[in-house]
Amino acid sequence: MDTSAAEATSAQMVGGESKAGGSYFDGKTFEVYVQGSFWVRRKRLLSIDTAKQLLVLRRPLAHNLNPTELHFADVYTANLSERTILVHGRQRDISMRFKADADVDQVYRSLRAMIGSAHDGVTLGSRFAIAQQLFREADKDRTGTLSLQEVADLMKKMNQKVDRSNIVEIFTKADKDENQRIDEDEFMSIYKQIAKRKTVLLKLFLEYAKLRHPQVMKQAELESFLINEQKLAESKAKQQSTEIIKMYGEGKVIDVDGFLEFLQSGRNFGAAAEMNGEPMDMSRPLCDYFIASSHNTYLEGNQLTGSVSADSYVNAVQAGARCVEIDLWEDDEGEPTVTHGRTLTGEMHFADVVKAYGSRKLLFGKSPYPLILSFEDHMTAKSRQRMVEIMTESDEFHKMLAKPSDYPALDAVSPEQLREKILIKMKIKPGVPDELRKFIFLEGGKYKGSWEEALATRPLTCFSHDESRLEQFVEENESAELVRFNKVHFTRVYPAGMRIGSSNFDPSKAWLCGCQLVALNYQTKDKYYLINKTFFELNGSSGYILKIPRLLNMAALDTQTMVEVKVLYGQNINYFDSDIFVSVRATCCRGVSKHKIQRISDNGLSIAFPHALE
Structure with missing residues (x-):
């Protein structure tokens, strides 16, 4: 395995001699500080843009595999609650374990960059890696070349219905040095021809490429393809076409191989048109948006014994959360603390959260739209008063707090009107001081079994249900009532208590019921976290997604789509x-x-x- 000479890697073999970057990883376990990229056959395979993170690379049982045969065309998974990333390859797995004090969201961003690099740099490499696999399986005598008969047998195995005369013609055309044998590079030309033969994508290419020789697509034609087929905004198409031709084309044109390579790359991500399209309308009422939400934000691990940290609040915002949860209790001296009550988790002072969120740049550097603090209040009146003092002692934090009294039409207030504001969500209990009441923007409420009573509550009242209660609403055919409630109110859905390991549930069902705050455990980067994160990467990763028309237009609620x-x-x-x-x-x-x-x-x-x- 080669590494770029300009990008140094240092490695130390556990329990053995040290080795420098570019070493052959021969089945042992290495502690590797990565500051660069791994390269395989001149194709960038993995890139880590987080400097000096501790990783562990392991070989699987098949120790005899040549590392240059590696490719990762299959599956990428991550379990960052366990501080590990596993990349499954057809030939080899690589697991990566980061330091215990690593910023897991920084690691996640690195993983996304790594996967993006793998898709962009190895998509064609993955195609060719499969060709390499086919070639070596067909090379029975291990000469590094294939005879005409071996090529014919291979094409039969590949279900290629080609008669003998055509096979001879294909073989002869590929045999550039005319030695009656085809080496691996020559086989690539055969493979590419087979792979693109009579495909829909080839026909699509020819629809936009004018009749010319050689068959290439100019930038204007590629722009038309991006606008008409990929639904990219015109303002983005020119920039994208320039970048695509620079990466996959040659000069000012792109041929069919480069076109196919682009279509199978990470740059052609399925949601790219939405991500690169026009921003969503942010002037509608706040209730009309799904909002990226974090559950038990303070926790770094499981729900019973996990540690807590103010860094978790920073990480959640950096990961795109626009609603975070703060469970408030009090210590023996009456100071507000943040912890998961009646468990063995750690605790920290509420003042640490306020201090962490005292930076306008942190809270609104990536998204200008409001951040909701979801308070779960388990304190006495004295501690609540102390809580107010802590919030007002931080000038910057205090200035960002929104007051409902400043927005007379509360049911119509929009994210645009609330730019760079902190909203407090909290139940109003006896003993809540007036100084705190004036900042409660979303009032916590409780569903008591009557939707009529629920609809009569104050605008922006927020009911909270765990995932099991949501399932019950659906099973009892009350999802339509829930959608109607969420027209002028809020619903927060959170993981069931049985998820001790901080796993997540599928958020899509709650979204389809119009629930705005679907709170997930951001410390666990499982499948549903990734679904949630990908969803909120739409609309410029603002953390706010406008609901679909079916949920906004009650008249269309019962129609089929x-x-x-x-x-x-x-x-x-x-x-x-x-x-x-x-x-x-x-x-x-x-x-x-x-x-x-x-x-x-x-x-x-x-x-x-x-x-x-x-």
């Missing part, structure tokens, strides 16, 4: 397996439905899916 899913193309999917299909899961308030789209092609290298799914 037809969704068409069309799979254009598949490539490099288990080339010898004839039973290839795409499974589609559709989630709605009432459950999940599963569908299957069957393919109709003769090989896994170029797969066609002719029928759309409705």
